Amino acid sequence: MTQVIPAPVSVTPDRHGGGFALSRDTVISVDRGAKQVGELLAGVLRPSTGYRLPVVTDRRHGSGISLSLGYVPARLGTEGYELSVDRHGVSVKAKAPAGLFAGVQTLRQLLPAKAESRTKQRGPWTVPAGKIVDFPRFSYRGAMLDVARHFFNPDEVKRYIDQIALYKINTLHLHLADDQGWRIEIESWPRLTTYGGSKEVGGGPGGYYTKAQYRDIVAYATARNITIVPEIDMPGHTNAALASYAELNCDGVAPPLYTGIEVGFSSFCIDKEITYQFVQDVITELAELTPGPYLHLGGDEAHSTTDPDFIRFFDRVFPMVEATGKRLVGWHEFLKATPSTSAVGQYWGTTDTNDLVAQAAANGNKILMSPASKAYMDMKYDENTPLGLSWAGFTEVDDAYDWNPGAFVRDVAESAVLGVEAPLWSETLENSDHIEFMAFPRLPAIAELGWSPWSTHDWASMRSRLAAEAPRWEAMGIDFYRSPKIDW
16 A cells, blocks of 8 residues: 555555455445546456446445545545545545545555556456545646647547546646647637648647547546646747738738747737737637636747737736636746736746745745756656757656755745646657656656655655556556666
8 A cells, every 4th residue: 555656645554464356246336426436447447357347326235446425534625535445345435526536546556557457467456455545735736748849639638648647637738839839729710720730840740629629638637637727828939820820920921830949039919909809819719618727828938029018918918818717827937927816827947046936926826836957857867868858957757756846946835836737848759659758757756746745755665666656557558768766
């Protein structure tokens, strides 16, 4: 029970040992509000065990797995759970389905790694006896996938959703538009995708999500307790939009599509009224697609926009987001435009000091921690890494683990930190194997920073637990990096 990632709040192994073994007669009994979670668990275990594992709401069955909603201590919140195992069965209790889902992810890690296989394996399928009581440190535990520089199709995004969900990540931030491509259908401005989405870094064919495809991704994520956070970066990182519509440019001339990786050269035309009509239309359609609470407007690296123009732009745009009822998120540079205190600043700097972020936290804004030198999973592991960039330095798995999101930026108290997010930019990434190579083993390490109490933070323990995950990743077909920091 001590090999789980993220480390639980409390683990009490049964002093007599033993445990519960799944069998052909095992059933998964659920409360009515837990049926979806039960079916997801059964969907993981049926192929590997070969067992029927029926999901039932009738609790008169014998031994099995029980997922129940009801009273648990208040400190567990909506994502916490209690998991108990004895020779008669497994019980997961929580206040809400999100807590049951988290408990089921822990249960998966307590089973043999080959339980994740998509083909039938030989048992036994024993869960060790004991009790776990668990709940998250931070409410926001995120991963980000850049689908703008290289496009990843819906199946590739869903594959990543399944992988991050195992480690109790509960948000997926999709970077949907940048200089190299526009990836989400906007019906009022159709050339954004048909033309602006037709390329990617290196000149490949790009791609985009129709609204129906995007809604399907959102629903898939929601079933796995993951909120999609869509980002349209502005006023910089906008060449794909500027290339699609000449009228968005100050000189009325559309630039060519861009397939390189330089940043900071593009900007919306701050003085044109059509700019704000465009942004209004995009925000309105994006909010309609977004059941979650957040809209991300970027705001970073707007080097071609003066500070006065940057502030003037966001003075017009911030109210547009607020009118949708969504909560505004932006990279920390947008804080210089002084959004309302409900807005979230995402810190991506490489140092432990930032006056803009500290002042925003003092004003009451929440801060999302993504320091590039720790949390950017597109940074190379070392000088020999075939993928990724290195502008923020090399980031081995111990570097990704060795920082405290609640105390990383000076003068930003833990109470001001909304959580942690691990961005994965895609300048050099073209497929799921590339995503997995850069995200594993670093993503589980960063996930632990978001979920587990700081008191559990221990690199010796983490490296042992990561090593134990290797057979699971192999069974799942995850193309992970075998870091020399870990005894695989």
